[in-house]
Amino acid sequence: MDRRRNTAVGVRRAGVVRERVLGTSKADQSARMFPALVVGVMAVVVMVSGVVAYPALAGALGVPARRAGRSARSEKVSARATRSALSSGSTTAWTAVPSMNTSLFRSNHLRGVSCATSTFCVAVGYFDNGFVDQTLIEQYNGRVWTQVASPDTSQLQANVLSDVSCASLAYCVAVGFYSNGFWDEPLVEAFGGAGWEIVTGEGDSAAGSQKLYGVSCAIPGNCALVGDSLANGAWRSLVGAFQAGSWSVSAGHQGILYGVSCVASNYCVAVGDRVELEAWQALIMTYDGTLWSLQTAPDTSASQANILRSVSCPSVSFCVAAGSVWSGILWQTLVDTWNGAVWSISLTPDTPFPDNDYLYGVSCSTSIYCVAVGAHVTHGLIETYHAGVWSITPSPDSSLASWDVFWGASCAHHGGCVAAGTRGIFDGTVRQTFVERSGTPGAQGYWIALSNGAILGFGNGYTYGSAASIFQGASGGGGQSPIVGVARGPNALGYWEVASDGGIFALGDAKFYGSIGGAVLNAPVVGIAATPGGHGYWEVASDGGIFAFGSAKFYGSMGARHLDKPVVGIAATPGGHGYWEVASDGGIFAFGSAKFYGSTGGDRLYAKVTGIASTGS
Numbered sequence: 001m002d003r004r005r006n007t008a009v010g011v012r013r014a015g016v017v018r019e020r021v022l023g024t025s026k027a028d029q030s031a032r033m034f035p036a037l038v039v040g041v042m043a044v045v046v047m048v049s050g051v052v053a054y055p056a057l058a059g060a061l062g063v064p065a066r067r068a069g070r071s072a073r074s075e076k077v078s079a080r081a082t083r084s085a086l087s088s089g090s091t092t093a094w095t096a097v098p099s100m101n102t103s104l105f106r107s108n109h110l111r112g113v114s115c116a117t118s119t120f121c122v123a124v125g126y127f128d129n130g131f132v133d134q135t136l137i138e139q140y141n142g143r144v145w146t147q148v149a150s151p152d153t154s155q156l157q158a159n160v161l162s163d164v165s166c167a168s169l170a171y172c173v174a175v176g177f178y179s180n181g182f183w184d185e186p187l188v189e190a191f192g193g194a195g196w197e198i199v200t201g202e203g204d205s206a207a208g209s210q211k212l213y214g215v216s217c218a219i220p221g222n223c224a225l226v227g228d229s230l231a232n233g234a235w236r237s238l239v240g241a242f243q244a245g246s247w248s249v250s251a252g253h254q255g256i257l258y259g260v261s262c263v264a265s266n267y268c269v270a271v272g273d274r275v276e277l278e279a280w281q282a283l284i285m286t287y288d289g290t291l292w293s294l295q296t297a298p299d300t301s302a303s304q305a306n307i308l309r310s311v312s313c314p315s316v317s318f319c320v321a322a323g324s325v326w327s328g329i330l331w332q333t334l335v336d337t338w339n340g341a342v343w344s345i346s347l348t349p350d351t352p353f354p355d356n357d358y359l360y361g362v363s364c365s366t367s368i369y370c371v372a373v374g375a376h377v378t379h380g381l382i383e384t385y386h387a388g389v390w391s392i393t394p395s396p397d398s399s400l401a402s403w404d405v406f407w408g409a410s411c412a413h414h415g416g417c418v419a420a421g422t423r424g425i426f427d428g429t430v431r432q433t434f435v436e437r438s439g440t441p442g443a444q445g446y447w448i449a450l451s452n453g454a455i456l457g458f459g460n461g462y463t464y465g466s467a468a469s470i471f472q473g474a475s476g477g478g479g480q481s482p483i484v485g486v487a488r489g490p491n492a493l494g495y496w497e498v499a500s501d502g503g504i505f506a507l508g509d510a511k512f513y514g515s516i517g518g519a520v521l522n523a524p525v526v527g528i529a530a531t532p533g534g535h536g537y538w539e540v541a542s543d544g545g546i547f548a549f550g551s552a553k554f555y556g557s558m559g560a561r562h563l564d565k566p567v568v569g570i571a572a573t574p575g576g577h578g579y580w581e582v583a584s585d586g587g588i589f590a591f592g593s594a595k596f597y598g599s600t601g602g603d604r605l606y607a608k609v610t611g612i613a614s615t616g617s
Helices: 079-086
Strands: 038-045 094-097 108-117 120-128 133-140 145-148 159-168 171-179 184-191 196-198 210-219 222-231 234-243 246-254 256-264 267-275 280-287 292-294 306-315 318-326 331-338 343-345 357-366 369-376 379-386 389-392 404-413 416-425 430-438 444-450 455-459 483-488 494-499 504-508 525-530 536-541 546-550 567-572 578-583 588-592
Touching (some): 120 416, 133 184, 184 234, 184 246, 222 246, 234 267, 234 280, 267 318, 444 483, 494 525
Parallel strands (some): 108 159, 133 159, 210 256, 357 404
Antiparallel strands (some): 108 120, 108 416, 133 145, 171 184, 171 210, 222 256, 280 292, 331 343, 357 369, 483 494, 536 546, 567 578, 578 588
16 A cells, blocks of 8 residues: 655655665563653753743643544653652752843832743732832743733722733733722733733622632633632632633632642642631642532641642642641741642751741642742742652842742743742842742753653753643553654754654644644554754654655655564654664664664664664764
């Protein structure tokens, strides 16, 4: 059967095989077992002036489906595979990043931060306009922070933004409150790709003062909102949702909810505190898509105040809530952890006595890497959870600061996070925005692709979503084919994943140029290589057939030719005018400008060859 499916790019079989030495190989006798097999790795070389990374919500970045009928499912990254890859890692250093202020002589505050990718981050807060507070929104493009226009109900009414959640490059929601002259009302603003707009909704009709403190969007158009309301002299939590362009909130359990994290539209966790007889105690609630339910929260003591300010859930079986506890002498850090069955108090470090320590924000990229931020005395406080242990991480406070505090944090990959807050200048009465990020500018990195579609990023290999949200299982659960390779997109700000049926998943800024997904193939696809400019790619099948898309040109293949052993990988030449195919016995096939430099074809091997990479020069 003719396997030439893409006539638009002229896929064909004709071509000159430069050389190949035929041989045999010994079957591979060993395999490293993972719940989802590692099927590919792609190196990344990125030069970035200020790199941050944030939770890339799989399925929310416009991932083109290979064919109709793909269902969206939550990404499940194997903790075992992740732990193995990170077991020898170390805490990443933090550096200050310049941020914007409306005036050097008036206060500017950042209270929440969220990023869809490493080059699209949003931080929100408020600034003093000389009369009242007004909303402040800043955006990060991977190099610099800039202030963007944000609406207010009135220049004579106080408007404050407390938190923000970005589910994609073109969808963010920020929440807070404004004063109507008598009491506070909920404030919700949304970004749809063009600009920020105030969104109307329905508040708690029985309440007087109402404020929103937290928001989390699992997918564009579906967000959870939390806060508090005051009615008849009693504080009650506010819970609600932003859906279909409008929002509504209602009173929940007695207490206040400060933070919320949604894994999916039917699983959210919110945290705060509630009034008890002796002291404020931790408050934890969960949402199943229909109802909010009160959960059993651990407390250090009935007589000690336990306050949770933020929560982060990378999966339904792992969440971290951060806050502070009053020991009777001073405030100390508090972290509660959910293991899928119960909440428990985790051991966290504190600065030396007599410093007070507070945690206000937390973000987890996986179940083994989290960052919690806050303050101690006059300095910002950063604590890192890595492979089961919390530790205090040094952070460079502002040189002009008399008081620094981090109010929010966000992480998307291991070691790449951002913390946003305020710093005091002059005598401390004027506050300015303060941002730090972890990760080393200019460092190299790579992505690892698992057969279930999950992507693990290391170094500067920031994640931009994965195919795991579109299909499930390393064995092609639900009729889907496993992922067999990954290739770097343009500027290392995205990548392509390829499945064994030839389907392509384009993530981040990697564009979809076509695929052979859905076609009947003589042999499964086993690898992918991208053009140097990132505007095209080649797929290679185990019979040596080549499929070229976008700017990638066809230079020949081993399709329809006899092979002693199947092809297992492909590598492009540095100039993109040729490529090499490699077989499991080490035989090399060179096409286009690719030169033949030798092979192991014909040699006796004690393990199968599984891949090939170009030296790049």
